[in-house]
Amino acid sequence: MLKRTKTEVEGYLHDVSPVKEAAERKSKYFTASLQEATKNSRVVIFDVQRHHLFTSAQNDRTPVKLTDVVFSPSRQKKGETDILVNQGTSFTCARKLDFAFDLCSETIILHQTLQSILHEPREYQRVNITVKLLCLTEQTESMTRRFKKMERRCYDVADETGGISLTVWGPEALTVGKWYKVTNTSVRLFGSCFCLSTSPESHITMVPDVADEVAQIVSNYKTTQGEVVTADVNIEYLCPKQHSLTSVNASTLMTRCQQCSAFCRTSKISSVYRAKVSLQDKCGTITTFMIEDIVLRTLLNVPKGTTVETDTLVGKLFADENSLLQVKYRGQRVMSAEFVALECETTHEPSTSTTPTTTAAREVTDDMSDTLMLEELFEEDTKERASDPQNEQALKQGEQKINKATLFTKGTIAASKQPQKSLSADNAINHRSDADKTKTSAGSDKTSSVSAEPSAKHLKKTQGNNNVKANKKNP
Ligand SMILES: [Zn+2]
Structure with a gap:
């Protein structure tokens, strides 16, 4: 038997x-x-x-x-x-178990200092933190494999004991220079760096200042520049309901969407770019980077909502022989990119060129991990509204999600109600300093009772540290 x-x-x-x-x-x-x-x-x-x-x-x-x-x-x-x-x-x-209900189990999430989190980081661990926002380092829209759009912002944050990068999902911007209590954040690993990310269960509350001085942030992104030696641009078409379309003939009136089980108006189809670019630095090292839609559009001046042939975009990447492409990146993912004149080469950060390229497999894992994280955190399917333009829909979905999860307190919701504006602004992806960016987004909000002036001292400090080589906190 x-x-x-x-x-x-x-x-x-x-x-x-x-x-x-x-x-x-x-x-x-x-x-x-x-x-x-x-x-x-x-x-x-x-x-x-x-x-x-x-x-x-x-x-x-x-x-x-x-x-x-x-x-x-x-x-x-x-x-x-x-x-x-x-x-x-x-x-x-069960009648009886010979072990007790564990109060310290994951239901109860401990409030921790950044030092204690980084001392013994465990991926997926949930923690509560109270931190000061030092600067906004990245602002993007990420898309799941099922084409749900979510806005994400990365901030450098610190408390008295340590500094870390915090990813906040959702349409709301936080105020740089202020202290926030963030509950139920998840510890994540990107490249060799541990970061924190909000989850749908997170609550973010602005709190009174905790301390005058905070720890210096250890930058977990790097900057490099080089000549574009290979480039490829892929395009993905989305129906008005954000489904992926296999083929689109732009000269036709309508296009069949399998997932809608309907035709959609071809002019309402949007495009999403993704570029793979290799840069050769002055030492001859070639490194490959992925550039997402929003960063690429900003770099090449292709406004959102317009579609250009991918070959044209590749051409634009190669076009200027007197420029180098400078990228701020983490793993393989580019957070911002700009062309800089060759003369600027003297400002080149030595630490970046000596950084060994991580293996391709590792980088792919990072990228996957990012997508998976998004999927796991925000898999919930909000009801689709056919009539909404794509952006509005994405934002509404985001807002719904926020409402559901009560991610933000009223005070923080008031801060920057114009995510769309900041996204489409031609320089949103930071040809300017983080300080300027922050002022813009905070300044656009007339209803916020909170002072939007970031502390000049900390901004200076943070900018100075942007190029500090990432210290590996972990083997
Ligand atoms: Zn569709």
């Missing part, structure tokens, strides 16, 4: 998420963490009818037994196993 594989788990439930929708399969699910005797496991529940059961079991700290679950390799942590719960799984209360 074959022994039937025992697929039964026991423990306490923590971190029961709201019900989410996986767009590709139109299926709903929610997640939880199961505190077992010797470990915590991630549980993915597809039987959403039982959401209330899981929620009450969490709140009541009920010991539960799940029978006939499916084990699946974890998408989040290599080597770990997710527990899948479907309609065939039975959910019962």
Whole structure:
């Protein structure tokens, strides 16, 4: 007789998420963490009818037994196993477990200093922090593989003990120079640097200043410049509802979208560019970078909403023989790019040219990790509105998400209600200093009661450090 594989788990439930929708399969699910005797496991529940059961079991700290679950390799942590719960799984209360409900389990997220986070960083760990915003380092729209657009802003933040890069998802800008309490942020690894990222469960609250002095930020992005030696530009077409289209003939009136099961007006189709560019620096080293749509459009003066042949864009990348392309980057991803005259070469940062190129595989992983993070965090499918222009829709989706997650307090929502403006501004991607940028975005807000003047001292300090070679905090 074959022994039937025992697929039964026991423990306490923590971190029961709201019900989410996986767009590709139109299926709903929610997640939880199961505190077992010797470990915590991630549980993915597809039987959403039982959401209330899981929620009450969490709140009541009920010991539960799940029978006939499916084990699946974890998408989040290599080597770990997710527990899948479907309609065939039975959910019962375990009589008694010989271990106790762990108050310190992930339900309770500790407030930590940046030093303690960086001292022993664990990816995906959730933490609460109180930090001062030193500068805005990056502002982009990221797109999931299912073409949900999300705005993201990266800030250098610091407390008295350390500095780190914080990625904030959503349409709202925060005020540089102010202190914020940020709950439920997730520790992430980019390249060799640990960063923090907000999650849908994050709350961001402006708080009174905590300290006069904060730790110096260790820059986790680098700047380099070089001659463009290879370049390729890809274009992706999106229907008005943001679905990817396989082929578009711009001279036709309408185009079939498989996912809409309908035709859409060809003039309403938008395009998204992605460029792969290799730069050769003065030492002869060739490094390959990925440049996303918004950065590329800014660099090559292609306004959003317009479409140019990809060959034309490649040509523009090569066009100026007297210029070098200067990029600010992290891993393979370019955060900003500009052409600089050859004479500027003397300002070249020595640390960047000596930085060994990380392997391609690693860089791809970074890039993937970014996309995956976006997917995992914001998989929820908001209802599509056919009539909305794409940008408005994306922003609305973002806002909905924010409202749902109450990511921001009222005070911070007031800050900069014009993400679209700042995105389309031709120099939004920082040919200017971060200080100017911040002033612009903060200054555009008439309703904010908060002083938008960033501390000059800190801005100076931060700019000076932009080119500091990243210290590897971790092996
Ligand atoms: Zn469509």
